[in-house]
Each structure stands twice: as C-alpha cells, then as structure tokens.
Amino acid sequence: MIEPAVTCRGVVKRFYHYEHRTTSLREAFIRSVLRRPIHVRHAEFTLRDFSLTVAPGEAVAFVGANGSGKSTALRLIAGIYAPSEGVVETRGRVGAVIELGVGFNPELTGAENVVLYASVMGLSQREIAQRYPAIIAFAEIGAYIDEPVKYYSSGMNARLAFAVAVSIEPDTLLLDEVLAVGDRGFRERCLERLRGFRARGGTLIVVSHDHVTLRELCARGVWLDRGRVRADGEIGEVLDAYERHITGSSPAPAD
Amino acid sequence: MSAAGSTLVTSSARRPPVLAEVWRFREFLLRLVVRNLKVKYQRSLLGFLWTLLNPLLTVGVLVVVFSYVVRIGVPHYWAFLVSGFFVWNFMLQMLNAGTTILLEHASLRRSIAFPTEVLIFGAAASRLVEFAVELALALLLLIAIHHGGVPASMVLLPLLVVLQVLLAVGLVMMIATLAVFYHDVQHALPIVVLILFYVSPVFYPASLVPAAFQRAYLFNPIAGLLTLYHVTLYEGRFPPATLLAGVTVAAVAVCLAGYGIFNRFKPLFAEIV
Numbered sequence: 001m002i003e004p005a006v007t008c009r010g011v012v013k014r015f016y017h018y019e020h021r022t023t024s025l026r027e028a029f030i031r032s033v034l035r036r037p038i039h040v041r042h043a044e045f046t047l048r049d050f051s052l053t054v055a056p057g058e059a060v061a062f063v064g065a066n067g068s069g070k071s072t073a074l075r076l077i078a079g080i081y082a083p084s085e086g087v088v089e090t091r092g093r094v095g096a097v098i099e100l101g102v103g104f105n106p107e108l109t110g111a112e113n114v115v116l117y118a119s120v121m122g123l124s125q126r127e128i129a130q131r132y133p134a135i136i137a138f139a140e141i142g143a144y145i146d147e148p149v150k151y152y153s154s155g156m157n158a159r160l161a162f163a164v165a166v167s168i169e170p171d172t173l174l175l176d177e178v179l180a181v182g183d184r185g186f187r188e189r190c191l192e193r194l195r196g197f198r199a200r201g202g203t204l205i206v207v208s209h210d211h212v213t214l215r216e217l218c219a220r221g222v223w224l225d226r227g228r229v230r231a232d233g234e235i236g237e238v239l240d241a242y243e244r245h246i247t248g249s250s251p252a253p254a255d
Numbered sequence: 256m257s258a259a260g261s262t263l264v265t266s267s268a269r270r271p272p273v274l275a276e277v278w279r280f281r282e283f284l285l286r287l288v289v290r291n292l293k294v295k296y297q298r299s300l301l302g303f304l305w306t307l308l309n310p311l312l313t314v315g316v317l318v319v320v321f322s323y324v325v326r327i328g329v330p331h332y333w334a335f336l337v338s339g340f341f342v343w344n345f346m347l348q349m350l351n352a353g354t355t356i357l358l359e360h361a362s363l364r365r366s367i368a369f370p371t372e373v374l375i376f377g378a379a380a381s382r383l384v385e386f387a388v389e390l391a392l393a394l395l396l397l398i399a400i401h402h403g404g405v406p407a408s409m410v411l412l413p414l415l416v417v418l419q420v421l422l423a424v425g426l427v428m429m430i431a432t433l434a435v436f437y438h439d440v441q442h443a444l445p446i447v448v449l450i451l452f453y454v455s456p457v458f459y460p461a462s463l464v465p466a467a468f469q470r471a472y473l474f475n476p477i478a479g480l481l482t483l484y485h486v487t488l489y490e491g492r493f494p495p496a497t498l499l500a501g502v503t504v505a506a507v508a509v510c511l512a513g514y515g516i517f518n519r520f521k522p523l524f525a526e527i528v
Contacts, residue, residue, distance in 0.1 A: 015526060026439070075525075078366075078367070078368055079263055079368030080364075080365065080366065080367070080368050080525045081522075081525060081526065082522035087264060088264070089263070089264045090263045091263075094263070094368075096366065096367070098365075098366055099365075099366070102366050102367070103362045103363035103364070103365065103366030103367050104362060104363075105359070105360065105362060105363060106362070107294075108290070108294075112290060115286055116283070116286055116287070116290065116363075117363075117367070119282045119283040119285075119286040120280065120283040120363070120367055120369050121367070122279065122280075122282070123282070124282055125282065
C-alpha cells in the first residue's frame with residue numbers, strides 16, 4: 001500500500017481569545033494580586049474532528065464559506081499551526097502559498113526573499129542558483145527583483161510567491177487563493193505549471209472560490225462547513241452540492 | 256540536501272525539537288547571517304567599519320572620562336575597558352534583538368513551518384561575527400601594548416565566548432517569548448539594560464564593589480562573565496575556579512531555561528500576529 005501524502009486524524013483546532021491577552025503586565029500583575037484569573041479565555045473551534053487522507057498525486061479542492069476552516073486546515077497541513085488535538089502527518093517537502101504570499105519580508109528585495117525562502121525549504125546554495133533564472137522568468141518581474149517587496153503590486157507579489165513555491169519542487173503544494181490575483185495570462189501559465197506538477201506526481205491541495213478552475217484542476221473536493229467535513233468526494237458532485245447550498249435559501253442545518 | 260522522503264508529524268503532544276532538527280536549516284541560518292550583516296551595512300559609506308567605529312568611539316569617550324575626569328584609579332584604564340566592553344556590547348545588542356527578532360520575520364513565521372529558534376541562532380551568529388572583529392582588535396592592542404606578549408590565561412578565551420553565547424541565547428529566548436505576549440517588554444527593556452550597565456562591571460572593576468555586596472553583585476551572571484574577561488585579558492591571570500564554575504553553571508542554566516520557555520510557547524507564536 002502506498003503511504004498517503006497527507007494524513008489528518010481527528011484534528012481539532014481551537015483558537016483562544018484572551019480577554020486580557022497582550023494587554024499589559026500591569027493588568028496581569030493587578031489580576032494576580034487580586035487572585036483573579038490572568039487570562040479569561042474563550043475557545044473558538046476552527047476545526048472540529050477533521051480527518052483527511054490524501055494519496056500521493058491527488059489534487060484536492062477545499063471549498064466552503066469564509067471562516068469554515070479552509071485556511072486553518074492548510075496551515076495545519078503546512079505545519080505552521082500545531083493541532084490542539086489529533087495528528088497531522090505529511091510526507092516529503094510541503095510548499096505553501098497562503099494569504100497571497102510565501103512569507104516574504106517586505107523590507108527585503110525580491111531576490112533576497114527568493115534566496116531566503118529557498119534556503120528555509122532546504123535548498124542548497126547551488127540548487128538555488130540553478131533555479132533562480134527560471135523563477136525570475138516565470139514571475140515576469142524584471143528589474144523589480146532588486147527592489148524591496150513592499151513596493152510590489154499584489155499581482156507581482158503573487159507571481160513571485162507562486163514561482164518560488166513551485167520551483168522548490170515540493171512533494172505537496174498547498175495553494176490558498178493564489179490564482180485569483182493574477183491576470184488571465186498569469187492564471188493560464190499557473191494552470192500550465194500545475195498540470196506539469198501533477199503529471200510529475202505532485203500532490204496538490206487548493207483553496208479557492210473559483211469553481212471553474214477547481215473543476216478543471218482537481219479530481220476531488222472537500223466541503224468544509226464550520227470546521228467539519230460536510231462532503232468529500234468527486235469534485236463535480238461536491239461543488240454541485242455546495243453551489244445548491246449557497247444558492248438555495250435553505251438555512252444550513254444546525255449542528 | 257533534501258527534505259524529500261522525510262515524514263513530518265505535528266500533533267497536540269508538543270515535543271521540543273532536537274538540535275539535529277535545527278541542523279537541517281543550516282543553509283537558511285547562513286543566508287540569514289549574511290543577510291543580517293548586509294542589511295545593516297549596505298547603503299552606508301563606511302560599511303563594515305561602522306561595526307568597529309561605534310564601539311571604538313564609545314570606548315574612547317569612556318577612557319577619557321574615567322581616566323581624566325572621574326578617576327577610577329585602574330592602571331592602564333584603556334586596557335581594562337577594552338577587555339570587557341565588547342562583551343557588554345554583544346550582550347546589549349542581543350538583549351535588544353530579543354524584542355525585534357520574531358516581529359522582523361513575522362510573515363515568514365506565518366507562512367512556513369521551521370524551528371523558530373533558528374532565527375535566534377541567526378541573530379546570535381550575526382552579532383558574533385561583529386564581536387569577533389572587535390575582540391580581535393582588542394586582543395591585538397592588549398598583546399602588543401598592555402602585556403607585550405601573550406598571557407597563558409588567554410587559552411580560556413574560547414570557553415568564555417561559549418559561556419557568553421549560551422547566556423545571551425538563553426536571555427534572548429526568554430525576552431522574545433515574553434515580548435510575543437506582553438508589549439510592555441519593549442518599553443521595559445531599555446530601562447533594564449540601562450540598570451544592567453551600572454550594576455555590571457563595564458566601566459569599573461568588580462573589585463570596587465564593597466566586600467559585603469560582592470556575592471550579591473556576582474549573582475548577576477553578566478557581572479560574573481565580565482569579571483572573567485577582566486581577569487583573563489586585562490590582568491592576564493587565570494580566574495578563580497569558583498567564579499568560572501559559577502558562571503558556567505549560570506550560563507548553562509539560563510540557556511536551558513530560555514530554551515525550555517521558548518519551546519513551551521513556540522506553537523502559539525504563529526497564531527499571535
């Protein structure tokens with residue numbers, strides 16, 4: 001049996017809202033003197049009992065309303081968040097483009113960011129040098145590559161982020177609404193790249209509200225609804241069900 | 256090297272990563288150090304010379320003030336000062352970095368999973384490069400002018416540098432963790448650093464502290480560390496074994512405590528903007 005690329009077992013993610021968080025030490029001190037709890041915390045569940053197995057080479061789309069836990073799920077798979085309960089396992093190198101970026105430092109130039117990103121993903125200096133021209137060419141960023149990223153337009157930022165995330169040749173690629181930013185030409189080139197990535201056996205997980213692209217790119221859909229998997233199956237069926245749900249006036253069943 | 260084939264497991268059961276995990280990120284660490292130094296000195300005419308000029312000017316002012324105005328009465332005061340001042344300068348910069356390191360790389364931390372302590376090690380390594388330049392200059396002056404030779408006690412120098420780094424990394428990890436949760440830290444730190452400057456033997460020798468307070472005074476590991484440097488470099492003698500042992504224990508304890516605290520709260524760092 002082939003080992004899955006991504007496994008989530010019974011994952012729960014709680015975020016805490018601290019009523020007195022990051023306020024001040026004074027507050028914390030006064031409360032500790034008065035023997036009141038320093039942190040009044042309210043747990044908010046972003047994911048509840050989330051389980052998912054993705055086989056190598058699969059292309060999966062996460063769909064759902066805003067706040068349903070799609071991005072949190074991606075961050076857990078990327079290893080940025082630690083689950084509150086449960087286990088997340090990934091095999092191989094995981095590349096992620098989340099919130100329109102791969103973690104560029106706005107003060108650094110595009111070139112410096114590319115090198116920093118590639119090195120944190122485990123590429124050697126020689127590997128980085130080899131891939132650098134292709135990244136610049138794909139991002140179509142020209143002389144701006146030597147300007148600080150803070151001067152980039154959102155399109156340039158997304159192009160460079162995508163280019164560098166693909167260039168590290170991840171085994172699993174996580175994309176969060178990247179395709180929505182670029183113009184049509186860039187979108188086409190991205191899709192071309194992603195098809196190539198899949199043809200080489202790469203595993204893909206995409207979050208997007210662009211259902212046309214999702215139908216074209218992915219074979220499997222996962223519908224997240226308030227932190228739970230509501231449907232998991234063939235992309236067309238899942239998207240149809242989800243679209244019926246949002247266009248239909250029927251309120252979501254209470255859980 | 257490639258991460259391919261490796262399995263990454265994250266679960267609610269937190270376990271501190273071993274140093275081998277950090278070793279995987281050595282390439283990143285190197286780029287980070289190069290970048291830190293480049294950012295600091297690019298677009299400046301004198302470039303890397305600033306790293307020497309700034310502390311040298313401070314040393315010059317302190318030498319004039321405490322040799323001719325407020326006479327501290329240490330023979331060859333300049334030699335005394337340079338044998339400890341750069342160590343203080345290193346600690347000072349590290350402490351200040353504590354409140355900025357995690358903020359500086361906020362977007363990276365929110366987008367990529369990597370051991371956050373690499374950022375701390377990167378800051379320490381960058382400062383260490385600058386310190387090495389300063390120390391080399393100080394050693395040159397001490398050997399050529401003050402001692403007219405190389406005192407045997409200087410063999411202890413590598414050990415002292417190790418203790419200095421352990422102490423600094425531990426303190427920075429504590430400060431960085433606190434700074435994530437409490438914004439007060441960045442306001443309080445300059446005051447703490449100012450006090451530390453006066454309660455540590457930076458511009459005066461620890462021997463001036465009244466005997467009754469000596470024990471309490473040396474309880475501050477930075478004071479202990481600076482005294483070790485003064486004895487070893489300025490006096491050219493081997494320090495008392497008790498002092499060396501005490502500072503070693505303190506440095507290791509601070510480093511372990513800092514690492515423990517940092518790791519305990521690390522999983523929350525990405526969630527707090």
